[in-house]
Amino acid sequence: MTSKAKYPSAITSTLCAITLGTWAGIPAVAAADDDLLEAGRLEEVIVTARKREESLQDVPVVVNVLTEEEIDRYALDGLESLAANIPELFIGRSSNGSGAQITLRGVGSGRTTMGMEQSTAVVVDGVYYGHGMFLNEAMFDLASIEVLKGPQALFFGKNATAGVISFNTANPTEEFEAQMRAGYETTAEEYSAEGFVSGQISPNLLGRLAVRVSDMRGGYFDQAAVDTPISFLDLATFEPVTRNQAPNDGSLPGTEAYVARGTLVWTPTERFTARFKASINERNDEANAWNFVVFECPGGFTQPNPAVPCEREFNAHVPNAPDGVGGNLPDMKEDGSSYNEYNSWAMTADLSYDFGNATITSVTNYNWHRNKWGLSQNVASPTSYIAATQNTSLSAWSNETRFQTYFDQPVNFMVGFYYQNTDRDHDQAGAFAPLEISTNPPETQFTSYIKPSGSEAETWSGFGQLTWRATDRTELAAGVRYIHETRDSFLVQSYIMPALQGLFLQDVPVYGDQSFTDWTPEVTVTYYPADNLTFFAGYKSAYKSGGFAVSSLIVAATVPSDVTFEPETGDGFEVGMKSMLFDDQLRFNMTLYRFEYEDLQVDFFDSVTFQFITTNAGAAKVEGVEFEADYAPNAVPGLLLSGYLNYNKGRYTDYIAPCYTGQSIAAGCNTNFGAGLGQDLSGEPLAMAPDWVASLNAAYEWGTESGHSWEVGGNLRYSDDFISSSFGAPLSRQDSYFNLDASLRFRHSGGHWEAAVIARNITDDFHISGETDLPNSGSGTGTNDAVPADPVGLVDLPRTVLFQVTYNF
Structure with a gap:
């Protein structure tokens, strides 16, 4: 059954998220579609949420979709920009650690542990990418983005306990197409250019080449670091040595990026299609940890340096390594300046054969990335410092093969x-x-430790689903996925400064030989009482891989359980309604859900001992209700109103956790976590889980007598307050806030060119999407005289204004 519901080419978000305008103003009905512009109807959208093409309004999945038009309209070029468009999605950039903190409905992974994969799976053209470093990928020239909420293991495999973000890159066109686009963003002083050429190469071969380059002459954050003299002790002479720690002289971040993607589609017969994609990506930042801001402190200033205030301002303290350290620490620049370098490439072969009533599809991928950085503690101190470097690489290859039937009978x-x-x-x-x-x-004059580590993992998985069209208006679907994983890992400190041996262990390796097996079932019931109405209910489950924290430090108290962690699992129920009303002028959708998680993976950083521990929370629960609506009235052609209202309650239900650094007995640090101090977080909120989020969007497009058109849009988004610490640290609270975006576009009558101004976070509000503790802060944990650590926020971008011109050949 195919729904008659229609969706706008410029508006295709589904259940509980009309988030499309949050980045650059709300989309209007495409000017080129005069019939829709006059009628005000909402247009149908096709999605692949169940690995097959289905109507968005029919599919029993909670999914938000952004189309190619919307992606271009909002200048969405990566995960960070997407987060502003999806309710309950937070993405905090972190150059070090895992590279990102991605949280959806309060379920997510911290950024400090390299070995932990994300709870929200990132998929590109059907290929899974589990590492947070993917945040450095420039995602452009896209056909669509689908964000699926809740456990999604059946179709997307492991590590989809919170949901899935699926990017579909643009494919070649049969007709020749080409486009050039240039932009200038005023805050970061960033110049960008991108374009593509697409068309037929030979009768059975289509091709597409897309390229993007960008260069920042400035940055989003202001440098607030100052020269700081530090007194060293020379252990060879026992004489003091004063060394200056100067500010990093690069921009924050001062990014240069290059990306190219090529696609070939070969159809030697009507039944066989081969699609080949290859991409290369490079990003270089002049600074690391450029969005780290110490925003709240017990005394109003940072504990490592009383001269540095704690402020909710777009000011970062990014120093160089102290004089002499630069060039001596492995992979540190000669001048000790902070930097981040990311390189990647990938190749995908997608082969499909159509038997007429069945299809077999095989997707094979190989991808590789390397990330190198050097940094110093983001608040310089006269009595202490931290300088560190990282050189990490990941190679992965995978194959997924599916056989899907389309028989003209009830069972497939x-x-x-x-x-x-x-x-x-x-x-x-x-x-x-x-x-x-x-x-x-x-190379060892200043070096405290050198730490090599590694991990090799292998996953085997089988999955299947049976669908039964019980009646013309009822579908029952049931499926299950089996997952088996093995992971061999090691961690060793090959060098420890003699004065630190005993505190940190040299040549004492920790090994992890892990094996995991899991079954993840899914059952859905869908009822279509009318062509414009859908009801669905489902039970879903998911599994996230256990692992080994390859970035941990081995201290005298380290035991294998400190660096290994168990799989995370989730299951629960959701029910929903999708409707189109008033001759396709109004869409109103609603979803209720409740999911429970066991062994939720939570990573902990002790800012005093620098110890990383990945823990498993006993149990957590998220439940809520989501509403969304779009209205395109016939009476006012070109006008679109939309909005969403989401309530989400995310809480730990059973978790004896480590005390946050500087937590007192009175604040709850009154039990034990393993061999250390602990607290009971049962009943406390999950991190990055506001109870309420909402948005009101409006867009209006009108034509002129000369045939040109204008579009103006605005979006007002609200987020309730929330705790950003996974361990309940009260100083990590983000207050409730509003965010205002707007856009203005002019389109030439011939359709060849358009000019746009896109403004984001117009009020220049300060808000965060993740948190960690400042090293060398906090004291007295588990005593009556404790001082909490200073929280460091992973801060979202300030006000940005983008001027953009596009020309279509």
């Missing part, structure tokens, strides 16, 4: 097989405590 099925192999190499070096040994070789 899909079966599939998935294999993935990943290999991560991770090298890290650090220098801290103002100690040096002048008689040592340069």
